[in-house]
Amino acid sequence: MGRPPCxxxxxxxxxxxxxxxxxxxxxxxxxxxxxxxxxxxxxAGLNRCGKSCRLRWTNYLRPDLKHDGFTPQEEDLIINLxxxxxxxxxxxxxxxxxxxxxxxxxxxxxxxxxxxFKLGIDPVTHKPFSQILSDCRDISGFQNSQNQIGSLNKNxxxxxxxxxxxxxxxxxxxxxxxxxxxxxxxxxxQDSSSNVNIHSWHCLSQFQVLDxxxxxxHFFNEAISSCSSTSSSNVTQLGSPQSYSCQPSxxxxxxxxxxxxxxxLSEPLPYLGFQQQQDRHLKGILSxxxxxxxxxxxxxxxxxxxxxxxxxxxxxxxxxxxxxxGSTSVGQANNRSEASSSVSSFVDAILEQDSELRAEFPDILxxxxxx
DNA sequence: AACTGAGCCAACCGCCGAGAC
DNA sequence: AGTCTCGGCGGTTGGCTCAGT
Numbered sequence: 001m002g003r004p005p006c007x008x009x010x011x012x013x014x015x016x017x018x019x020x021x022x023x024x025x026x027x028x029x030x031x032x033x034x035x036x037x038x039x040x041x042x043x044a045g046l047n048r049c050g051k052s053c054r055l056r057w058t059n060y061l062r063p064d065l066k067h068d069g070f071t072p073q074e075e076d077l078i079i080n081l082x083x084x085x086x087x088x089x090x091x092x093x094x095x096x097x098x099x100x101x102x103x104x105x106x107x108x109x110x111x112x113x114x115x116x117f118k119l120g121i122d123p124v125t126h127k128p129f130s131q132i133l134s135d136c137r138d139i140s141g142f143q144n145s146q147n148q149i150g151s152l153n154k155n156x157x158x159x160x161x162x163x164x165x166x167x168x169x170x171x172x173x174x175x176x177x178x179x180x181x182x183x184x185x186x187x188x189x190q191d192s193s194s195n196v197n198i199h200s201w202h203c204l205s206q207f208q209v210l211d212x213x214x215x216x217x218h219f220f221n222e223a224i225s226s227c228s229s230t231s232s233s234n235v236t237q238l239g240s241p242q243s244y245s246c247q248p249s250x251x252x253x254x255x256x257x258x259x260x261x262x263x264x265l266s267e268p269l270p271y272l273g274f275q276q277q278q279d280r281h282l283k284g285i286l287s288x289x290x291x292x293x294x295x296x297x298x299x300x301x302x303x304x305x306x307x308x309x310x311x312x313x314x315x316x317x318x319x320x321x322x323x324x325x326g327s328t329s330v331g332q333a334n335n336r337s338e339a340s341s342s343v344s345s346f347v348d349a350i351l352e353q354d355s356e357l358r359a360e361f362p363d364i365l366x367x368x369x370x371x
Numbered sequence: 372a373a374c375t376g377a378g379c380c381a382a383c384c385g386c387c388g389a390g391a392c
Numbered sequence: 393a394g395t396c397t398c399g400g401c402g403g404t405t406g407g408c409t410c411a412g413t
Contacts, residue, residue, distance in 0.1 A: 014383075015381095015382075015383090015407090016381070016382075016407085016408095017381085017382090036398085037398080038397085038398075050398085051383095051398080052382080052383080054398095054399075054400095055381090055382070055383085056381090056382085058400095059381075059382085060382095087402065087403085088401090088402085089401080089402065090401060101400095101401075102380085102381075102382085103380090105402075105403085106379075106380055106381085107380095109379095109380095109403095110378065110379055110380075111378095111379095373413100374412105374413085375411100375412085375413080376410105376411095376412090376413105377409105377410090377411085378408105378409085378410085378411100379409080379410100380406100380407095381406090381407095381408100382404100382405085382406085382407100383403105383404080383405075384402105384403080384404075385401100385402095385403085385404100386400105386401085386402090386403100387399105387400085387401085388398105388399095388400090388401105389397105389398085389399090389400105390396100390397090390398085390399105391395100391396085391397080391398090392394105392395085392397100
């Protein structure tokens with residue numbers, strides 16, 4: 001036989017915690033420290049499950065927790081880490097002192113995903129939607145294309161709550177994707193001064209290339225299954241540098257058996273000598289020197305500098321430990337605080353620039369990207 | 372004032388690996 | 393060796409708040 005159960009699940013209190021219960025937890029921990037949580041309810045005089053007590057302490061009562069809003073630097077770090085490792089919230093939270101995985105997860109789900117979407121970036125793959133569309137043209141086989149669009153559509157529906165369209169509308173886009181393909185998204189961005197504004201504009205313009213009737217939300221119909229579940233294997237077999245998997249980023253970079261996320265994330269960053277530890281941490285995470293890898297022409301949003309680079313590191317065929325935290329140079333990273341101070345948030349800046357573009361080119365942009 | 376829907380977030384659920392028994 | 397809980401994790405949900413109608 002195993003251990004006895006920690007509590008009678010049917011008789012413990014659930015739901016929101018009262019200040020009195022919080023006080024009991026705090027008093028208990030301050031007197032006894034953190035030990036066996038199954039004993040805490042009994043010793044602290046709480047009619048709660050030990051697991052519930054642990055969560056309350058971990059997510060709310062811990063004295064080292066921050067309860068204020070996320071800073072732009074934290075936002076950028078979350079986005080870059082999510083791009084690199086996917087929804088491993090505990091690992092991401094470890095890079096953010098005073099934040100819990102629950103905090104990060106909630107912030108991502110309620111704010112950051114929507115921000116990325118407004119920028120025209122798929123929050124799952126961290127790739128521009130226009131690029132995903134162009135990929136559809138590159139992918140041989142109609143099924144794959146359907147799946148890619150399906151993923152995009154899924155996101156669109158999530159963020160825009162669009163009405164369910166006719167399934168046939170999905171098909172109408174494909175004859176037009178030539179227009180997209182002939183206009184590579186990152187081509188101009190890479191050799192420019194890399195202002196993300198260009199990307200934003202480019203992304204918008206690419207959407208505009210398509211018939212507005214087609215590109216409007218109903219285009220992204222849920223006529224097909226999500227690519228994350230059905231097309232990933234197909235897509236990754238293509239092997240073309242211009243082909244991008246529609247998988248979630250964490251699936252895309254599945255670690256080898258010997259790879260350890262915790263070790264990787266906790267590794268020191270000797271090439272950086274920043275004054276403040278947190279800054280050092282943030283910048284270090286964004287450094288490209290962390291792991292050498294195969295280079296691939298993949299657009300890369302650099303939230304630290306506002307650049308959108310075409311160079312990205314992607315591990316191939318599942319064997320890696322090589323991935324990218326953002327293709328910024330160390331020099332760029334060093335300028336990070338400066339950039340952050342001049343612009344409250346990179347993402348906010350993009351949105352602002354996007355608004356300016358709309359004001360400048362109302363005829364072109366209106367209706368093409370609002371949902 | 373009442374209703375509705377979106378946004379937010381604390382808490383719960385369910386799974387998994389490690390370890391106790 | 394097998395069974396079970398603990399602790400940790402990511403995903404999901406319930407309920408509160410607030411703005412809009």
